[in-house]
Amino acid sequence: MTIPTGEILIDLEALRHNIDVLTAQVAPSQVMVVVKNDAYGHGLIDVTRAAVESGVSWIGALDLPTALSLRDAGVSSPTRIFAWLLDPEEDLAPTIAASVDLGISTVAQLNTIAASQAANPARVHLKIDTGLHRNGATPEDWPGLVARARDLEDQGVVEIVAVWTHIAEADDHEDSLSIARFEDAVAIARDLGVRAPLRHLAASAAGFARSDARFDLVRFGAFVYGLPPGDGPSAESMGLRQVMTLRAPISLIEALPDGGRRASIDLGFADGLSTSAPGRIAVAINGRRHPLVGPLEVDRAWIALDDDSDVAVGDTVTVWGDGSAGEQTLQEWGNATDTMSEELVVRLSPRIPRRLV
Amino acid sequence: MSSALTTHPMPLRRATIDLGIVRGNARVLIAHASPSRIVVDLRGDAYGHGAAAVAAAMSSEAIDAFLVSNDEAAHAIRASGVLIPAIQRRQADAAAESLIGPEIFGLDTLSVPDPRALGLLPAMTLSARVLSTKKVGADEGVSYGYVYRTTAPTTLAMVCLGYSDGIDRHACNGGRAWFAGSTHPVAGRVAMDVFMLDVGDKPVSPGDEVVLFGDEAQGYPSPVAWATSLGKTAAEVTASLGDRIVRSYV
Numbered sequence: 250m251t252i253p254t255g256e257i258l259i260d261l262e263a264l265r266h267n268i269d270v271l272t273a274q275v276a277p278s279q280v281m282v283v284v285k286n287d288a289y290g291h292g293l294i295d296v297t298r299a300a301v302e303s304g305v306s307w308i309g310a311l312d313l314p315t316a317l318s319l320r321d322a323g324v325s326s327p328t329r330i331f332a333w334l335l336d337p338e339e340d341l342a343p344t345i346a347a348s349v350d351l352g353i354s355t356v357a358q359l360n361t362i363a364a365s366q367a368a369n370p371a372r373v374h375l376k377i378d379t380g381l382h383r384n385g386a387t388p389e390d391w392p393g394l395v396a397r398a399r400d401l402e403d404q405g406v407v408e409i410v411a412v413w414t415h416i417a418e419a420d421d422h423e424d425s426l427s428i429a430r431f432e433d434a435v436a437i438a439r440d441l442g443v444r445a446p447l448r449h450l451a452a453s454a455a456g457f458a459r460s461d462a463r464f465d466l467v468r469f470g471a472f473v474y475g476l477p478p479g480d481g482p483s484a485e486s487m488g489l490r491q492v493m494t495l496r497a498p499i500s501l502i503e504a505l506p507d508g509g510r511r512a513s514i515d516l517g518f519a520d521g522l523s524t525s526a527p528g529r530i531a532v533a534i535n536g537r538r539h540p541l542v543g544p545l546e547v548d549r550a551w552i553a554l555d556d557d558s559d560v561a562v563g564d565t566v567t568v569w570g571d572g573s574a575g576e577q578t579l580q581e582w583g584n585a586t587d588t589m590s591e592e593l594v595v596r597l598s599p600r601i602p603r604r605l606v
Numbered sequence: 607m608s609s610a611l612t613t614h615p616m617p618l619r620r621a622t623i624d625l626g627i628v629r630g631n632a633r634v635l636i637a638h639a640s641p642s643r644i645v646v647d648l649r650g651d652a653y654g655h656g657a658a659a660v661a662a663a664m665s666s667e668a669i670d671a672f673l674v675s676n677d678e679a680a681h682a683i684r685a686s687g688v689l690i691p692a693i694q695r696r697q698a699d700a701a702a703e704s705l706i707g708p709e710i711f712g713l714d715t716l717s718v719p720d721p722r723a724l725g726l727l728p729a730m731t732l733s734a735r736v737l738s739t740k741k742v743g744a745d746e747g748v749s750y751g752y753v754y755r756t757t758a759p760t761t762l763a764m765v766c767l768g769y770s771d772g773i774d775r776h777a778c779n780g781g782r783a784w785f786a787g788s789t790h791p792v793a794g795r796v797a798m799d800v801f802m803l804d805v806g807d808k809p810v811s812p813g814d815e816v817v818l819f820g821d822e823a824q825g826y827p828s829p830v831a832w833a834t835s836l837g838k839t840a841a842e843v844t845a846s847l848g849d850r851i852v853r854s855y856v
């Protein structure tokens with residue numbers, strides 16, 4: 250029999266709670282729940298179903314394979330599934346047929362849609378670059394993108410559903426400039442004949458904090474999972490709950506030459522633990538914190554035990570969680586290891602078994 | 607983890623593993639090893655290279671055992687027809703063994719800081735395709751927090767790898783990737799699914815390939831150079847690469 254070397258616990262009640270909080274926070278704007286990267290390591294299908302059951306009608310899937318896998322799993326219309334990372338070589342016909350909403354930045358992408366010979370119009374969200382400089386049409390290219398989309402709309406090839414952007418969250422002033430550029434782009438689109446498009450700009454942080462960033466729809470990823478930005482308010486103080494707990498049993502206890510002892514868990518950097526964690530992070534055993542110590546191995550981490558540590562092989566180590574077993578939260582992990590909690594959860598190996606609680 | 611051969615002609619994200627290089631490195635290291643039981647460390651799915659595929663490639667070498675992280679990897683090695691036993695840590699006897707580590711993939715470790723000096727070549731080439739391109743002016747901020755600003759009018763290429771694939775968020779601090787014959791700076795924070803490359807005045811189109819690291823004899827950044835810019839070992843970098851990256855073998 251294989252003894253699991255670790256397990257990920259997913260609290261769907263906490264997830265539903267977060268969705269309720271976010272829905273109330275941004276009303277009357279709608280909520281999109283972003284489920285990219287296996288729902289930030291929380292489980293694509295389980296999270297999507299819980300979101301739909303909570304009344305969410307927009308799911309953000311990132312790419313076309315993810316969007317189609319959700320349709321195949323029974324997430325059907327009228328639930329809208331949005332995908333915006335498009336492979337330049339990809340055949341768009343199956344996703345258009347599955348009524349997946351596409352994030353579109355270029356005339357070339359519109360031409361690919363036109364060439365796909367789909368039976369039904371493609372639902373498109375036209376993206377303007379308001380400063381992040383990733384994708385999205387530049388302000389110079391924007392009228393051309395909108396005009397081509399309008400042509401295709403008149404031909405029944407596309408339906409322009411939305412105008413959208415993504416902002417840098419550099420600071421409030423820069424974000425305000427992006428909001429103004431977005432409003433200009435929406436006005437241009439209307440002048441070119443786009444009728445009442447949905448407007449969406451904000452992800453978690455700006456959508457939660459700024460009413461002027463919400464428009465018609467807010468794309469929530471991190472906050473759905475109870476993952477606030479580093480060095481800001483905790484999830485708890487925002488009324489959110491961390492959804493994921495990572496635990497592992499002690500696999501070995503060793504005496505050290507200096508008289509101390511150390512315990513191991515069989516999770517290492519190949520499983521997604523950060524090599525920055527030893528010396529900066531403490532984990533919880535039986536409600537007490539013990540420091541992670543180096544070296545972090547490829548498949549093992551070491552925990553220092555003090556003299557009065559009453560622990561045994563097989564005891565549960567809580568690596569991170571909502572703090573209720575004395576452990577550090579993912580926000581604390583991110584701050585201590587110079588990253589964000591999102592990076593910690595999406596880098597976890599899919600080999601670690603996941604269990605709903 | 608992913609170790610399947612793929613027939614996809616143009617995957618968006620690809621780690622190409624040269625099994626001939628793995629075999630060549632193995633012979634160099636076995637010749638250097640003390641005359642004892644030789645164990646090759648394939649933990650962490652062979653540090654991201656795919657344990658079953660690399661074990662099969664070394665099945666005729668003078669190796670006594672492969673060290674793996676879990677039963678799943680041991681089963682996968684046996685299922686690929688390899689007769690060399692796959693053992694786990696509790697079955698190993700460090701005192702009686704020569705353990706060959708990730709230097710077998712041309713990666714640096716604490717004990718082998720300069721694998722190339724021993725004639726060990728990197729087995730993995732990590733590449734990804736450009737999704738879109740954009741011309742921007744001088745002094746424009748790029749990506750989250752605008753920590754990168756362009757110094758002159760330039761072209762930015764959006765490359766399909768992000769921190770969910772195991773690319774460090776801080777790779778913008780000195781990280782460079784290869785495109786069209788030379789290396790270029792990673793522009794701005796690496797996002798969850800993409801990063802931006804500042805390719806200057808090089809013509810670039812969606813679908814073009816960018817190489818993050820590989821054999822420096824071909825002009826690519828070496829995995830050791832890539833990892834050093836992040837304050838990591840290359841073994842940590844390759845072992846952390848995610849499963850969306852298609853492993854293909856040559």
